[in-house]
Amino acid sequence: MGAAVRARRVGVLYLVLSVGGMAGAVWVTLRFGLPVAQTVVALLPSVGGLYLSWAAFRADRREGGEDRRLGVAEIADRLAVAVRGQWDAEACVRRLNDPYPLAVAWQPADERFAESWPLLREMAENWPSGGASDPDGWAVGPAELTGAGGEIAEVFLRRVPTRRLVLLGGPGSGKTMLLIRLLLSLVAEREAGGAVPVLFPLASWNPGEASLEEWMVARLARDYTGLGDPQAGHAGQVGHARALLEHRLILPILDGFDEIPEGFRGAALDSINAALPLGQPVVLSSRVTEYEETLGPACGVPVKLSGAAAVELRPLDPADIAEYLSRDAGGGETVAAARWEPVVRLLGTDAPVARTLTTPLMLFLARTVYNPRPGEQAAALPAPADLCDPARFPDPVAIREHLFDAFVPAAYRPHPRYPCRWSACQAEDALRYLARHLRQTAGGTTDLAWWQLHRALPPRTVQVVTAVVLGGVAWVATAGVGRLTALLAGLDSGWLTGPPAAVVGGLAGGIAGGIGCGIVAGLTGGLAEGMTNALASGQPGVLTITIANGLAYGFAGGIVGALSSRLTDGPRGARDTGTAWAWDWRMCILGFAAGAALWFAFRPGYGPAAAAIGALGNGVVYGLAGGAIGARARSLAARRPGAAPTVRTVWAWDWRGFTVGLASGSAIGITHCAVLRLQSLLTSVPSYTFATMLSFACAFGLAVGLVHGLKGRPADLATAVGPSALLEQDRTTFCRLWVAIGLAVGGVFLLCYGIGYAVHEGIPYGLTRGTTGSGTIRMGPPHILDRGLAYGITIGLAAALSHNAWWYYTLARHYLAMRRRLPRDLTAFLTDAHERRGVLRQAGAVHQFRHIDLHHHLGGPVLDQDPEASRASLPGPRFPVSLMRRH
Known part of the structure; x- marks a missing residue:
């Protein structure tokens, strides 16, 4: 059975189970006389998620059927249309026929x-x-x-x-x-x-x-x-x-x-x-x-x-060169054309200028530098006769270097029809940086791909900023939405109506960037939640509780996210060399410390002795998990390829992600429930119920599986997508994935918690939740609604970040703009350099410098400062550094 068929069948199974679960929840509500209005309101967002998931599945099935019906010859015909359109446009942009073909x-x-x-x-x-x-x-x-x-x-x-x-x-x-x-x-x-x-x-x-x-x-x-x-x-x-x-x-x-x-x-x-x-x-x-x-x-x-x-x-004929330069300057007896007379007289001789202006590239540079555009005054430009000065230009090499140096300032001088937002100096600095980036950071490639620009950033910067953003979104989704819902529902639970921001942020960070990202996101969410509660309640000790939760649940979420993300990437059955299972003592110690930190969270509610037992139990479990699978998770997360641009959503269900999510959710739920049960035996504080643990485990597993059920996919057989169009499509797909996966994940949490609530007549929560008290609160429909919204918003964003390249490109361009390396609106700059200035050319979805020699001129020599370190982790055309230097 093909993978696409399996994906569609699993998608149908998910939809059937979800609809059946919603129907069951409604039946239980009516059967036991539960508040119908609150239950319906709590389940409404799941309808949107189910609809979007079904729409994506239906579109994928329809388009997949169309692709199968297309024969190879029909696909070739569509491709020919795209190729012709692409190179017709590129010939126009490169001015290959202006004023006429050479x-x-x-x-x-x-x-x-x-x-x-x-x-x-x-x-x-x-x-x-x-x-x-x-x-x-x-x-x-x-x-x-x-x-x-x-x-x-x-x-x-x-x-x-x-x-x-x-x-x-x-x-x-x-x-x-x-x-x-x-x-x-x-x-x-x-x-x-x-x-x-x-x-x-x-x-x-x-x-x-x-x-x-x-x-x-x-x-x-x-x-x-x-x-x-x-x-x-x-x-x-x-x-x-x-x-x-x-x-x-x-x-x-x-x-x-x-x-x-x-x-x-x-x-x-x-x-x-x-x-x-x-x-x-x-x-x-x-x-x-x-x-x-x-x-x-x-x-x-x-x-x-x-x-x-x-x-x-063959070299260009001197007569053709003279005619071409004159025609480009207006032809006839124009003042601009007459300026070329000193050069024309030397064509065909051994003069350096005559030996240089024998190729189309040199003619293009010369006419760009010396010929006026419509509306410009020729007198304001440098004179072509300067090229005939043997003192300044004793050989062709000197003239070539001069033309390359003068090309970018000439391309960016004020244009009467196309005003430029960047000065010639700013443009030249940006182009030189891009050329050096391609040669020194991007492995020596000539392809300037916007989705690979994040390689110019320190890897830790990308991970930390992404984690902080996810942690902040988790705090807004849990505290802000929870507080709003509590006020609307008439509840008085402070800022604790929603789920812990550390749990939500840790799982989201792990899905987006692995263990490190999960820990930072969990700590960010916990810190923000703690500060909010400390300011609102006047209890500074709350901050210690939420930070401990952030470290512990960030570590757990990071492992789950790293494993599930990597297992669902790439071909099924592919061997991962160099990532064999091995014990990792560093991750073991980190896991034990993360679990033991929960002592600070347990102590206010259970007391020091019971809290120590609970923290020790969590520390042992987290340490064993970190030691056993930490190395695998870190290695797989580090080797994950960078996000690629996409143009639409597609069903790509993989049972491996669902299995990892369900197993990890069950393990976390069972561990937490067992620890709390043990603590409740030593104190009078009630524990979580089996329904609470089961609801969380099912919701956790389905959510992680859904994250990998919808992905981005390219889709148009008859279109050659340019860089700007591809960026716009990727940004649109990012928003669609966020909404679709967010609603689907939110619907899953609503469904699981809603069934648990209907069966058990309320689920307790609030233990060790940012409060110095020891009480619990019974979870009702408003609380369930908060959980669906919080998990949906945050995990949907994490999934969109892990499947798309727009976020990392945005982060890179803002980072480089802050360091004054590149313009902030980099997309507009590259488009202008290609379409208006002729400095860049477009090859499919990437930009390149107009000529490889211009690329080398702007990039300068390859630096010797630890080149292997800057290229060790980069995919693409990685050649030995010694060969790159010779080249």
């Missing part, structure tokens, strides 16, 4: 880089049908591959027999620009159901960690969200991206082979040959020197792309 020309590359032409023809003739082009259009020899501009599609589709091409060129020679033109031509000529050309930037691939196929699947699922499949990792389930690759309906255009570090290029090319066997069309671009090194390595076997022809881009 006529980039190429010629056959050195014969060392390609297969011999007779061998290419022989390979193509022996391939299965569909892999090779029409023999009537094949070139007679490499010389016929020469061309320029839009002829690249003709060369690839018809002149190259094997449809496998290596595109070589120098830095900034226009390789990516030509590949975009090729991609758009291939999409335009594509027949329905045919292969879809997709551009893959190789800079983000580490061949030592993932095969080419695995990396392309992940890249497709990220850039085209509908290709992702949440069940793809389970046995018997194949995602759309993988299916397209298996059916050869993806035509890979691999850009930037040279951006892979030197020590990995041979392995990378060998992996490409293995993943894309003969008969599979492919295009690969690289700088000449870097590709040549793979053909003649210092050690190892030479490698080249099998069955491929090769062409090399």
Whole structure:
């Protein structure tokens, strides 16, 4: 049975049980003459949770059925629409056709880089049908591959027999620009159901960690969200991206082979040959020197792309350069165009400026720096004639550095149509920080992904701030909502109507961030609750009680949350190497201390002797739990991957989370009940009843299971989601998850406590709850309603935080803005840098610097300050530091 089918059946079972439980609660109310109005009011929020859960389940089933009905060819057709829209927009943003497309020309590359032409023809003739082009259009020899501009599609589709091409060129020679033109031509000529050309930037691939196929699947699922499949990792389930690759309906255009570090290029090319066997069309671009090194390595076997022809881009023609610069400046006899005369006279000579302005990249930088925009005065800009000064610029390297230095200030100078919120200095500082962040903190990747920005924060900062927020929300949900409900219901229980903030905050913190987050959240909630009660009652001793509760229940909630969250992440049955069960003395001592701290909570109600026995019992149980599973829980929590962006909710039920929640809830409830029973034998203070323990255990288990029953999932097969759109979708999904899971969890607590109340005619609570007295209060419908709201609000928020990336991105951008590293509205800054300034480019769901050389220029050299420490825990393209320095 597939995992998706099991998830739906469990979802239906949950809905049936919940509805049956509500019906039973109503029957008990009517049968025993209980207050109907209060019971109905207490159960109303569960209706909302059930409805939202059913709506999510129904939408998932409907969309899942639609996905199953779609054939692989139909999925490819939808993907082609997304690819064309994406790169049409990107060509416009990069100004590839402004003022007109540059006529980039190429010629056959050195014969060392390609297969011999007779061998290419022989390979193509022996391939299965569909892999090779029409023999009537094949070139007679490499010389016929020469061309320029839009002829690249003709060369690839018809002149190259094997449809496998290596595109070589120098830095900034226009390789990516030509590949975009090729991609758009291939999409335009594509027949329905045919292969879809997709551009893959190789800079983000580490061949030592993932095969080419695995990396392309992940890249497709990220850039085209509908290709992702949440069940793809389970046995018997194949995602759309993988299916397209298996059916050869993806035509890979691999850009930037040279951006892979030197020590990995041979392995990378060998992996490409293995993943894309003969008969599979492919295009690969690289700088000449870097590709040549793979053909003649210092050690190892030479490698080249099998069955491929090769062409090399030529420098731009001086006449084309002069015409292009003049046309971009207005053309004709304009003042702006005349400013280029000193430069034009030197084109075609050995002057440094003439040797520099031979590539599309340098032309783009030069026109951005020196040509005025509509509405600007040319006299206010620097003069292009400065580039001809041999004293300032003695060689091409000096001119390149000057153009890179001047590019960002020129891109951010005042624009008559697009006013900028950031000065050139602010923008340059932010871009330099981002470039250094990618090279030093993010493992050397070129992909600027907003959901990975939290890596720039100290890990403890993320955990502590998240825990403090959850602890504060737990206090508001328990004390604030409880006090309001008490006033409306006419109760006089001070601020103690709701559940303990430490218990709620500890469980929520554990779900969101593991043991450390649970302890801090529990302490925060307990401290806030204690201060509130101390100020309201004038009893400072209350603060000691609530802090003790915070430490104890924060530790317990942290273990439960860490285990349940990790067990429901990733493929079922995956082996967790390095996390074998082992005794952890540090966690054992911490658990014993957390349980023993309850002496301060028990002492006011039970006295020192009975409190010592109760604290000792809790300390032993918590110590044993911490020693036995603490190491496992800490290791699994530390290895949890960062939250990924999502675009909608989906049922993803997993029995493991439900089992862990039910078992841990029962263990905590039984332990607490047993300790209180033992204390009640030594004193006259009544204990909790079995109904109280059972209600808490069932509610606790169902709540933890529900947290992992709804998750975020990407969903649109025909859309290439950009960074800003993906952020907005993730934020919307965050709110939906908070509401849906919050209502569902609240409904579960209302249901369990409501049944316990109806059967037992009231549940006692209030023992050791922030009071120096020893009395208890009978829990009625208002108290049950408070518990449903408090647990629902806080645990719903924790679940949304653990399934979405928006919160961590928000935390990171505010932290970096406070340190004056990045603008506060970072999303708007990145969008402006891409769409208005041309500093960044967009590759699917991530931003990149317009050119790798610009990235390196802004990032500066890689620092030697403990680079391994900053990269040890980061996923992505992690290469050895020595290779990164050489690269």
